[in-house]
Amino acid sequence: MSYPTIRIPFGPQHPFHIEPEYFMFEVDGERVVSVKPRIGYVHRGIEKAIEDRTFIQNLYLIERICGICSHAHTTCYTQAIEEILGVEIPPRARFIRTIIAELERIHNHYLWLGLAAHEIGFETLFMYTWRDREIVMDLLELLSGNRVHYAMNTLGGVRRDITPEIVEKIRKGLDALEERMRYYKKIAMTEPTISKRANGIGILKPKDALALCAVGPTLRASGIKRDVRADDPYIAYSEIPFNVITYDRCDVISRLFVRCDEVFESVNIIRYAMEHLPEGKIRIKVPRRVPEGEAVSRVEAPRGELIHYAKTNGTTKPERYKVRSPTLGNIPSLCKMLVGGYIADIPIVIAGIDPCFSCTDRMAFVNVNNNKQWILSGEELRRYAIKWYRKE
């Protein structure tokens, strides 16, 4: 006889999930039958707010869509507006933007590794990775004055320059980061408990990944070689040699390896960019009023392809501005991965796509809120559900 399926809430307040997300799982026994993510908790209505702020004010707002990929958002935004203006930013600014983008990628992947370790209960690895993340936070603070929102980008170039001493400090920091990440990758490969909890979990076959339009490391972990930096090069990526990482095991552990190798790639990109840093200005004057036009700009954020669409009407305020963050692209694939898995795998599979609901939520998606409880008879749980989540 089959148990009645039980609805399992997962969120919105969760001890170690940074953002409020909320998944409704229909569960039959220990297996997940269907998933309905429901967010909307972080929807602030940014797109409406963008339309009544000037282009310079929008820089401040767009940077705060997401704490971890703030530089990716501003790069995408400045690129779109500069394309409409038909302005070419100086090469030194392009290289500095690339350096900050790669530092942000390293910062994101270290942060993700720690959170994933915490999801499967590996406290020590979480503490170690977040201790080493402080190295890259110090570098970013050295470069831009702030640990999280760097405010380096502005329309027409970059706000601060890189002096030779900073280059020297960055080089030392990079060596330490690379050496530590090699150590963590070795742990991830050899530690039996990690492979027990991440091997063969959350499978996403290449066919599904393509059909559900997955992006970033989630797509590359299913063996598909897609990276905006290589396919549709922007800022200085056309002048810097690097290779796109793919693994074809399609599970959480291969997403981990993709991110580990991407840190090594980012370190090489930064070293190459610092050696070939062109001289010259870092910013050019840009008119306040943007002519009428539209532009689509794409950026490889640490979590995947980030796309902005800008439409301007000749005034100092954009007519319409659309942001689609990488996490939203990965959520259909996430639902596909979760179905059929165990309840205990849910946190690590969700963490596998490195969800950033602050970006996503200015968008949204599939409805039905959710609850997390186990088998047993539905009656007692419903009695409590009324008290716990009045929304039900």
Add this chain to the structure above:
Amino acid sequence: MGLFKWARTRSPWIIHFNTGGCNGCDIEVMAALTPRFDVERFGIIIRGSPRHADMLVVTGPVTRQVRDRLVRIYEQMPEPKFVIAVGTCAISGAPFMGCYNVHGGIDAVIPVDAYVPGCPPKPEAIIDGIVKLIPKLRAG
């Protein structure tokens, strides 16, 4: 009663809730637990359930969707409880002021005891906020 006061100031347990912020403050709150800042030196532990916590660390401007979850979590915490608003979003809704789906600061929803400005505030600033709240804890 001196013993209760001493005990209360020595082990403030916190619970963290993000009400729609950009998670910049949230990673700084969690960074405070990690080896470089290590709040456990003051006896501060992050707890999972509102029942176990004394302080509610809230980040982000309260979006309309999260509003009543925040109130419910606040109600579930046992007395004496305190609220720390971390980040300018939590204090006034900062860049998202005027967005149609945002309530603005936390104090529009629940009483707040300590404000930690900054976007995001550094972990040292967050720890300083909690330490400054301890005299209030002593008062009970």
Add this chain to the structure above:
Amino acid sequence: MTKGIAKENQIVDKVKEVIGKSVLEIEIPRPRRIFILIDKKAFGKATHYLTKKMRFSHVSTITGVDVGKEIEVIYHLNRGGTIELSLKVRVAKDKPVLPTIIDLIPGATLYEREVHDLLGVTFEGHPDLSPIILPEGWPPDVYPLRKEWTLKKVQKRIMKGGKQ
């Protein structure tokens, strides 16, 4: 800026062959970007052709823009990660209905729901168009991204009509 857009011109010519007469506007501002505005009637044929024959199988996102009397829905299709083709369709504001493309690209479910939520465009054939982004208790007739709903009007309407 005509350097290196040979491939893009090829694609545009092929599209013209299939749905020549209903292509209203074409623009190639830079390499790897194409903007095509087509008439609503040829929408089904165009999307089928692009996704199946021309292998634009990845939809980056779907944007809704309020252009006065009409709502312009833009499908950002992508081929092999490189060329980004933005297919634009205009729909009357009082009767905004479009066929869904979920059968061609399953990944588009979320983007269509979002446009429905914020701009009120209904997609026929979409399995589940219930509200997703806006909070529970949001008044159903308020579409925040439409021009007539200015920020103040939305704020006032929510206070009066909405739950909070």
Add this chain to the structure above:
Amino acid sequence: MVPEGIMALIQILLFPGFLFLIALAFFHEWVDRKLLAKLQNRYGPLYTGPAGLLQPFADFIKLLSKEDITPKAADKFMFSCAPLFMLSFPLLALFLIPVTGLTASISFEGDLIFLMFLFTLIAITIFIAGWSSVSRFSTVGGVRAAFQMLGYEIPMTLVMVGPAIAARTLSISQIVGWQTHNAAWFIWLQPIGFAIFVLCLLAELEFIPFDIPEAETEIVAGWFTEFSGRKLALIRLGKDVELVLAASLITSLFLGGPNSSLPILATGFFLLKTTLAVVLFTTLRALFARFRIDQMIAGAWKYLIPLAILQMVLIQLGFGRW
């Protein structure tokens, strides 16, 4: 001189009794937290008392002073009894362990079996606590605790009986006496048994590799999500005393217990060995990620039970016997 009754009272209330055990529980929690912090490259509690020694005590007193909430939907009676059981069972079990000499406060033939029964009772209390607080998370935690008990109970019992067979007695005090008499600890005689026993105790204490019933990231705080104030204080104290119980069990069954009859020397040895056992638990706790509940039970049934049976066979063949 001092009448018999008062001596017994002092023994129960003060020395090897409540006060001493509760102080030892706080001390062991401090050792656990400090060592875990050191292993994670952190400081751990520093400012409450010398090097944070009084941190567990401060936590306990603070929780006592907090408001005590009972959820409306909860089953009132069981909800308030569970913390009391949670504290009293381990304390009772600790009286069976010899601390100040070769014989415990209470020692009778078969107290090993009684101890195993107490272990099962603790697991059942956890289940009742989770079940009675009816919150979704605690019910899942309670059910997982019950499942976990199925996993570790059988190998643990098999392995605990090992030393009893070798010493041909079912009383813990006599096992300790046998080990001191023959100066042969069972850790050398039955190493497999020792390893399995440590793993099962980790599962019983719900430490990291097996802290599935209170997996923070999956189900908030597991079976004790709903408890607050005094009840939570009692539960946390109960868990600390359980840690002391586990450590002292290892000392008496496998490390020879307080192997001298002089009270001071005996207590000294006892304290040293139990702290060593706690250090062992914490190091194991820092090195592993959390298993899934089905992996844990599969592991227990596939590996621990056959190994425990192998250990039993070895004893029969005379290896563990001397």
